Amino acid sequence: MKKETVIAIVFGLALGGIVALLILFKGKDIELARNKAIGPKGKEQQLLGEPLKQIQGLELTSPSDGTIVDKNSITLTGKMEKDSLLVIQSPIRDMTARTTSNNFKIDFPLALGENVIKIVAYPKDKTMRAQEKDLKVYFLDSEL
């Protein structure tokens, strides 16, 4: 075989290999570009680019469990996702509230002695489980 023929064959094979690799890598992008998104138009990139949203879980910042106070009410402060339903129950009072932000602050009455208080948060997404916190607050006179 002539030297020129061999060179031509080698070049041909190399060029063919490069084209094949290009087709392999670019083909995926072409397929994606051809796909149609099922959803609001114009928001596909935004949805794809958006990271997973962190949902605020129920947190009770004050008071702490076992607190002793000398007055007949306390302020419950904490965090929970906006638009959740809070149900607060104790032996002397039931209360419901809708959170208007990720933080809540609620005044709650106390009975003399031990107060067992249960706070339950039902998230806005009703398929998600409720979260609950328990605490005991003692209303005892200051003269002691």
Place this chain on the structure above:
Amino acid sequence: MKKILAYLIILLALVSSALFATSSVFSQEATDESAIDILKEKVADKVEELRQKNNKAISGFVQSNENNVIKIKTNAAEEYQVKLDPDLTKYFQIAGTTKKEIKSENIIADDYIIVTGVVTDKTISANAVFVDENFLVLIGRVSEVDKDNFSITVVTTAKEEITLDIETATKQSIVNIETVEIESTGFSKIKEGDTIHFVVKKTPEITDNTYTAKKLLLIPQEYFIK
């Protein structure tokens, strides 16, 4: 004449210096006293701060009360020894919105008490002991409604099965699913599958998980479908 004048001046000087010295002593004493008062106040404030910081409350059912030591068991089944001081520890019975002073001997087994004081490990040095009532505040799902006996079975979030007797004294409420306000309701509105928040009084005699409901608050299952 000059002599008399000189003596008068000397006498005047002596009296003045004596007066001056006395007033200095008094003002020094006054300064010392006010410094002592300030110090006493600071010490008292610090003691009060430490007392409040270290003052804890533990509650549980009395197991025994003898020899100035009460043994109690909490709802979490933890046992504590309550050390009583014959001179300093005070005892009260809570009744509604008032409390009445009682004696140590009035506290008997199965009483539910709250003890305040300094806690060290499983021992508490009691400043005060209050006899109170023990309530459980729970949440669960209604699994069965017995219309004949006015009772319901609830499975709590802790997977415990509890039977609740609904009596005329039971306060029954329901959450309006539109407004989320609490409204009054009746036994006939309770359905299987409803979420229920309830309060019961616990006593040591109850061993079969059957309680009389003090109050209940229903969240209709329709709230979760919407």
